[in-house]
Amino acid sequence: DGQETSLPDSFIVHNPAPVVSGAAPDAGINSGNTGIITLTGTGFLDGAMVKLARNGEPDIAAKGTPVVENDTTILCFFDLTGARVGYWDIVVTNTDTLSGTLAGGFFISYPAAPVVTGIDPDFGVNTGPVAITNLSGSEFHEGATVVLMKSGETTITATGVSLEAPDRITCNFDLTGVKTGAWDVVVTNDDGQEGILAGGFTVRYPAPAITAITPDTGINTGPVVITNLSGSGFRPGASVTFTKLGEPDINATGVIVVHRGKITCTANLAGVAAGLWNIVVENDDGQYGILTDAFSVEYPAPTVTGISPTRGANDGSVAITALTGTGFRSGAIVQLTRNGQYPIQATGVTVVNQTTITCTFDLTGKAIGAWNVVVRNTDDKSGMLASGFTITPPIPVPDFTASPLLGTAPLTVQFTDLSINNPTIWSWDFGDGVKVIGVNQQNPIHTYQNPGVYTVALLAQNTGGEGQIIKENYISVVETPVAGFTAEPVEGPAPLLVQFTDTSDGKPSKWLWKFGDGGYSVQQNPYYLYKKPGVYTVTLTVNNNAGADTITKTNLITVTELPVAGFTANITSGTSPLAVEFKDTSAGNPTSWSWTFGDGGTSNDQNPVHVFAGPGTFSVELTVANDAGEDTETKEGYIIVEQGLKADFVFTTSNPANTAPLTVAFNDRSLGSPLRWSWRFGDGYVSTERNPIHNYPKPGTYDITLSVTGLAGSDSITKTIQVISPLDAEFVADPVTGSAPLTILLSDISVGKVTERQWLILKNGQNLAVIYPGEAKQIYTFNEPGQYTVILKVMDEFGKEDTEVKNNYINVLNFPP
Structure with missing residues (x-):
C-alpha cells in the first residue's frame, strides 16, 4: 500500500578486516631503532596502526605514523631498545578498529652472539661433579644455557647456571663416567645465539695417589725391586720416577700396573745419593701423584776385616795405621767396645778411602783383654771385627835406687825398686856374681864383701812384656872411710845456730870441720853459731887407719837479714786516668812484695805500674819480706788524681723494637767538663749539639761515635744501634684448588x-696440622675434600712475631671414585 518506516543506523557496512601475511625484514636487535619494515597483506586502510605484541610483555608501537602505501603495503619502524628477545606478533589495526595479526611474525635478538674466552677450572675428573667458578x-x-660437547659423545648440560655478570657465568657439570679428553664449551643465550670455546675443557681420569711403597729402602750399589707401590688411580702406561732435590731423577724400569691400586717396578740405585727420595707416578x-720422602736410599753397611797394630798398652795412645774393610764413608766414627766397659772413641779419624781408615785410640786406664773394633758410618750403619784388638798392660819401665852407693867393705846395700807399670817379677844382677829372681824380689838387700866398683842390672816383667835397666x-x-854429714837448720836469720851430724862410713877416728866463715871443729857432731848474714860452704874430712876422705857441700848454709821497705814513684799527681810507675828501694834483699794503692788495687810485682782510674787522694803501702821476716812502708796521701776528660753518652729510641724508621734521642754523659761535642751517627750525618736527636729511616747497624774536647784534652766513645726491618708475614700457595689428594707448595x-x-x-676452625719448624718452601698434601684455612706465623732474630691468616684459602674437591 506504499506505507513505509525506517530504523536509522541499524546496519553497519565494514571494510574487510586487515590480514598481515609478511614482514621484511622480519627480525631486529634490542639495542635501538629498526630499519624500515615493509608489511604485506590485505585490507590496510589509511591511518592504520602497527604494533608488536607478546604475551606478558608491554606492546611495542611503531614509531611515528606508519605509511599505508596501499591496501596491501605498510611501511613502519620500531624502537626495540631493551625489548625481550624472542618471537613477537605483528598486529595491524585499522581505523575501524578491525585488526589482523601475524603470529610470531617478528624475531627480536641480542645485538651480538655470546663469546666464550675461558673457563676455570678448565679440567675435571670423570668421577663426579665439578663446580665452574668462572666461565x-x-x-x-x-x-643462557651452558653445555659441553664432544664429537660422538652425549652432550653434558650444565646445572645451577648463574649469570654473575655479562662476562661471567658459574655452573656445575656432572662428569661421572664421561669420556676423557678435550670438550667444547658452548654458551647459548635465550635468543638462540651461541658462543663456543673449542676444546676449552678437559675431562681427566682421577690423578694417581700414592699411599705406600714396599720395600721403602734400598742400597745404592745396584737395583731394587719394588713389589708393591700402592695407592689409587694408577692407569696402564703409567711411569714411576724417584726424585730428590738437586739430584738426577731415577726412572723406574719394568713398570707393571697390576691394577688401579698397585704397581710393581725396578729402580737402579747404583751410585745415587743417599737420603730420602720422593716417589712420583705419572699417568x-x-x-701425577707424589709421595714425599717415601723411599730411603742408603749406603751399604761397613765391614771391618783387619786392624794394624792389633794390640796396644793401656798407658797411653796407640796410632792405628790401617783399619781395613769395605764401605767406609767420610765422617765415620771408630770405637773399641767390650761387654761391661764404656766404648773407647777413636780420635783423628781419617777415612783414606772406602777400604782404609787411620785413627788413634787413647787406651789410658782401659781394661786389658780383647775388644771389638766397630766402624759406624754417618747413617748409623756399622760393621764390627769381633775381638779384633787386644789391650795389654804397659811394658814395665824399670828403675831403682840403692843406699848407700859408697862405703867400706863389707857394704850392705838396700835396693829399692822404682819401676812403673806394675811389674810382677824382678830379676837382679848385683855385679859381683850374685843374681836373684822372683815375685818377692822387689826390694832386695845385698852385702858386698870385697872392695870394688859394681854394675847393677834390673829386669822387670809383667804380662805386657819386660824392660831392663843397667846402671854402670x-x-x-x-x-x-867415706865422709858424710847432715846439718840442721841450713837457713835462717842471723845469728843462726846449726847442729852438724857425722854420717861417715868406714868407722873414722878423727874429724875436721870447716864452716866457711873461718871457724872449724874437731868434734864428731859439733854445734856452730853463724853471726853474720851470708852463704857458707862446709867441709868435713874424716880419717881411719886405712886413710882419709873429704866431703864438701857448697853453699850449704844461708844466713839472712830482715828487709827494710822503701819505694818511690815517677809521678805523684795528675788527671785521671793516671798511670804511675812505682820503684822498690827496699834494703835487705826482699824476696816478695805486696803493694796496696789506696783505690782497691794491689800488686805483687817488685816495680809495678798502676793506673788510678778516678779522681782522689790515695795512700800507698808496700810490704816486703824474705826468709828473715817482713817490713812495711806507708805513704799517706801520696798520689793526688784530678778528674780527667771521659766521653760517654746514652740514647733513647722511639719504639722498643727499634724498627725502622727509628728516631733516637742522644744524651751526653761525659765526665771532665767538655767544651765541644762532635757526633757521627754512622749513616754519614754529623752534629755538634750536646744532646742531638737523629732519625734512621732505613734498617741497618750503625756505629755512633761521640768525640768531646775540653781543657783536660779530648776523648771519644763508640756505641752501636741496630735498626730492625719491620716484620710482615705473607705467603702464597700453588695450586689453591684441586681434587683430593691435593699436594700444594x-x-x-x-x-x-x-x-x-x-x-x-x-x-672448620679445628687444627689439622702444625708444622714447626716450617720451611720457606713447604709441601703439604690434603687428603680430604673441603675448604682449609692456612696460617703462617713468623719470627725474626729479635723475637718480633707476625701472623698472616688466609681463611678458606685451599679448596679441595671431592675424591675421585
Whole structure:
C-alpha cells in the first residue's frame, strides 16, 4: 500500500578486516631503532596502526605514523631498545578498529652472539661433579644455557647456571663416567645465539695417589725391586720416577700396573745419593701423584776385616795405621767396645778411602783383654771385627835406687825398686856374681864383701812384656872411710845456730870441720853459731887407719837479714786516668812484695805500674819480706788524681723494637767538663749539639761515635744501634684448588728477616696440622675434600712475631671414585 518506516543506523557496512601475511625484514636487535619494515597483506586502510605484541610483555608501537602505501603495503619502524628477545606478533589495526595479526611474525635478538674466552677450572675428573667458578667471556644474558660437547659423545648440560655478570657465568657439570679428553664449551643465550670455546675443557681420569711403597729402602750399589707401590688411580702406561732435590731423577724400569691400586717396578740405585727420595707416578694423561720422602736410599753397611797394630798398652795412645774393610764413608766414627766397659772413641779419624781408615785410640786406664773394633758410618750403619784388638798392660819401665852407693867393705846395700807399670817379677844382677829372681824380689838387700866398683842390672816383667835397666859402676866399695854429714837448720836469720851430724862410713877416728866463715871443729857432731848474714860452704874430712876422705857441700848454709821497705814513684799527681810507675828501694834483699794503692788495687810485682782510674787522694803501702821476716812502708796521701776528660753518652729510641724508621734521642754523659761535642751517627750525618736527636729511616747497624774536647784534652766513645726491618708475614700457595689428594707448595714471601716460621692448617676452625719448624718452601698434601684455612706465623732474630691468616684459602674437591 506504499506505507513505509525506517530504523536509522541499524546496519553497519565494514571494510574487510586487515590480514598481515609478511614482514621484511622480519627480525631486529634490542639495542635501538629498526630499519624500515615493509608489511604485506590485505585490507590496510589509511591511518592504520602497527604494533608488536607478546604475551606478558608491554606492546611495542611503531614509531611515528606508519605509511599505508596501499591496501596491501605498510611501511613502519620500531624502537626495540631493551625489548625481550624472542618471537613477537605483528598486529595491524585499522581505523575501524578491525585488526589482523601475524603470529610470531617478528624475531627480536641480542645485538651480538655470546663469546666464550675461558673457563676455570678448565679440567675435571670423570668421577663426579665439578663446580665452574668462572666461565668468562662477553654478551652473556639471563637465561643462557651452558653445555659441553664432544664429537660422538652425549652432550653434558650444565646445572645451577648463574649469570654473575655479562662476562661471567658459574655452573656445575656432572662428569661421572664421561669420556676423557678435550670438550667444547658452548654458551647459548635465550635468543638462540651461541658462543663456543673449542676444546676449552678437559675431562681427566682421577690423578694417581700414592699411599705406600714396599720395600721403602734400598742400597745404592745396584737395583731394587719394588713389589708393591700402592695407592689409587694408577692407569696402564703409567711411569714411576724417584726424585730428590738437586739430584738426577731415577726412572723406574719394568713398570707393571697390576691394577688401579698397585704397581710393581725396578729402580737402579747404583751410585745415587743417599737420603730420602720422593716417589712420583705419572699417568699417560699427564696427571701425577707424589709421595714425599717415601723411599730411603742408603749406603751399604761397613765391614771391618783387619786392624794394624792389633794390640796396644793401656798407658797411653796407640796410632792405628790401617783399619781395613769395605764401605767406609767420610765422617765415620771408630770405637773399641767390650761387654761391661764404656766404648773407647777413636780420635783423628781419617777415612783414606772406602777400604782404609787411620785413627788413634787413647787406651789410658782401659781394661786389658780383647775388644771389638766397630766402624759406624754417618747413617748409623756399622760393621764390627769381633775381638779384633787386644789391650795389654804397659811394658814395665824399670828403675831403682840403692843406699848407700859408697862405703867400706863389707857394704850392705838396700835396693829399692822404682819401676812403673806394675811389674810382677824382678830379676837382679848385683855385679859381683850374685843374681836373684822372683815375685818377692822387689826390694832386695845385698852385702858386698870385697872392695870394688859394681854394675847393677834390673829386669822387670809383667804380662805386657819386660824392660831392663843397667846402671854402670853404680856401687863403690872401699877400704878407706867415706865422709858424710847432715846439718840442721841450713837457713835462717842471723845469728843462726846449726847442729852438724857425722854420717861417715868406714868407722873414722878423727874429724875436721870447716864452716866457711873461718871457724872449724874437731868434734864428731859439733854445734856452730853463724853471726853474720851470708852463704857458707862446709867441709868435713874424716880419717881411719886405712886413710882419709873429704866431703864438701857448697853453699850449704844461708844466713839472712830482715828487709827494710822503701819505694818511690815517677809521678805523684795528675788527671785521671793516671798511670804511675812505682820503684822498690827496699834494703835487705826482699824476696816478695805486696803493694796496696789506696783505690782497691794491689800488686805483687817488685816495680809495678798502676793506673788510678778516678779522681782522689790515695795512700800507698808496700810490704816486703824474705826468709828473715817482713817490713812495711806507708805513704799517706801520696798520689793526688784530678778528674780527667771521659766521653760517654746514652740514647733513647722511639719504639722498643727499634724498627725502622727509628728516631733516637742522644744524651751526653761525659765526665771532665767538655767544651765541644762532635757526633757521627754512622749513616754519614754529623752534629755538634750536646744532646742531638737523629732519625734512621732505613734498617741497618750503625756505629755512633761521640768525640768531646775540653781543657783536660779530648776523648771519644763508640756505641752501636741496630735498626730492625719491620716484620710482615705473607705467603702464597700453588695450586689453591684441586681434587683430593691435593699436594700444594706453600711459599713464604714475608718482608723482613725471618728466622723461625710455623705453618698451621685448619678446617672448620679445628687444627689439622702444625708444622714447626716450617720451611720457606713447604709441601703439604690434603687428603680430604673441603675448604682449609692456612696460617703462617713468623719470627725474626729479635723475637718480633707476625701472623698472616688466609681463611678458606685451599679448596679441595671431592675424591675421585
